[in-house]
Amino acid sequence: MNHVSQTATSKIIIGHAASTLEMKRLIETVAPSAGPVLVSGPTGAGKELVAQALHEDSGRSGELVAVNCAAIPAELMESELFGYEKGAFTGADKRRAGRFEQSDKGTLFLDEIGDMPPSLQTKLLRVLESHTVRRVGGSAEIPLDLRLVCATHKDLREMVENGSFRADLYYRLNVFPIDVPPLAERTDDIEAILKSLVAKHHKRNPSIKPPLFADSAYKALLAYDWPGNVRELRNVIDRAFVLFGGCEVTGQHVRENLLSLRLPNEINPIERDALWEATADLFGNPGPELPSYSSEPPKPEDYKPWFSHHDQIDLRGHLRDIEVVLIEAALGVSDGMVSHAADKLSIGRTTLIEKMKKLVIDKNGDGMST
Ligand SMILES: Nc1ncnc2c1ncn2[C@@H]1O[C@H](COP(=O)(O)OP(=O)(O)OP(=O)(O)O)[C@@H](O)[C@H]1O
Structure with missing residues (x-):
């Protein structure tokens, strides 16, 4: 039996494109080392999965602790990472271990x-050099034995050049660089990832029959450029369960109903990514700049370009898609509290519950996500 197939990496990361196999081999090789790993790649490509695989195959006995540096306000990040002693600041009524510990x-x-933030970059460097951590307000140097995995979708080398990221920290973190390629560069993975995501979705919601992707559907998926990478593919599958559960999905369905949530005029990819991000994450993360919300109704001019890209559009399907993502977004920013989400959507709580039942939406706003 091939030993590679028994690693956690081979189970966690689906796909057999040449670049994916190479990445998996690299993960398996560096996992047992204690050296820092820097995982780079575009948003939604699977960087967090790489961190999981590295941890699972490291043989380390402790936990995998994840911190999203973009999600924690700069002023809270130090105490979150380093912990604090009782009385270190107003509100520190008891000692708390930080994420390092x-x-x-x-x-x-x-x-x-x-x-x-730059001030914390300096402190992180000190931790990496001394293998110890000092809590905020404390004086003891607490010894640490941890493996650091960092991820970024930004070009850290460019940040070093323009002075926004410390060069010495960059070299310290970049001991084992791992690049996660965009999905569009490993289309050989699409079918396997799709099947795995469909199976996971079905396991979570056994009462909904899986959609059946025809050959033409796979062709349409392969032809797409996947700006949101695997996360976008996951959203497509979530939509397919809602719209085509138990039915055949054709190439036309893929293009017109599953991939058609685009900005009216096919414009610059940054704005398109922003739209996908806005509808994909559904956790209230503002992400890149979004088109501003206006209570003004949209104008026909905004949508005319759709008809130059598609011979027909599926009006009901689009309206349902928009309803699903807005409900999930409202639940996401309301921490799953249905009455708050209903207020945000200006509808009654019971109406929202009915819609959630009909559209199979979980109250955490992630019921249809992996
Ligand atoms: N190779 C893969 N096989 C199966 N699922 C995958 C694969 N790659 C990514 N996914 C799934 O795609 C989603 C996005 O992956 P992940 O969160 O790891 O991306 P990321 O690169 O860390 O994104 P971000 O930059 O936004 O943090 C997750 O649901 C993940 O489980």
Whole structure:
């Protein structure tokens, strides 16, 4: 039996494109080492999965602790990472271990490391050099045995050049660089990832029959450029369960119903990514700049270009898609509290519950996500 197929990496990361196999081999090779790993790649490509695979195959006995540096306000990040002693600041009514200490004997995953403020970059460097951590307000140097994995979708080398990321920290983190290629560069993975995501979705929601992707559907998926990478593919599958559960999905369905949530005029990819991000994450993360919300109704001019890209559009399907993503977004920013989400959508709570039942939406806003 091939030993590679038994690793956690081979189970966690689906796909057999040449670049994916190479990446998996690299993960398996560096996993047992204690050296820092820097995972780079575009948003949604699977960087967090790489961190998981590295941890699982490291043999380390501690936890995998994940911190998203972009999601924690700069002023809270130090106490979150380093912990604090009682009385260190107003509100510090008892001692608390930080994420560094929590990941002792395990792995600390610092996601979006490019968003770490400069003052903390210096402190992180000190931790890496001394293998110790000092809590905020404390004087003891607490010894640490952790494996650091950082991830970024930014070009850290460019940040070093323009002075926004410390060069010495960059070289310290970049001991084992791992690049996660965009999905569009490993289309050989699409079918396998799709099947795995469909199976996971079905396991979570056994009452909904899986959609059946025809050959023409696979062709349409292969032809697409996947700006949101695997996360976007996951959203397509979530939509397919809602719209085509138990039915055949054709290439036309893929193009017109599953991939058609685009900005009206096919414009610059940054704005298109922003739209996908806005509808994909559904956790209230503002992400890149979004088109501003206006209570003004949209104008026909905005949508005319759609008809130059598609012979027909599926009006009901689009309206349902928009309803699904807005409900999930409202639940996401309301921490799953249905009455708050209903207020945000200006509808009654019971109406929202009915819609959630009909559209199979979980109250955490992630019921249809992996
Ligand atoms: N090779 C893969 N096989 C199966 N699922 C995958 C694969 N790659 C990514 N996914 C799934 O795609 C989604 C996005 O992956 P992940 O969160 O790891 O991306 P990321 O690169 O860390 O994104 P971000 O830059 O936004 O943090 C997750 O649901 C993940 O489970």
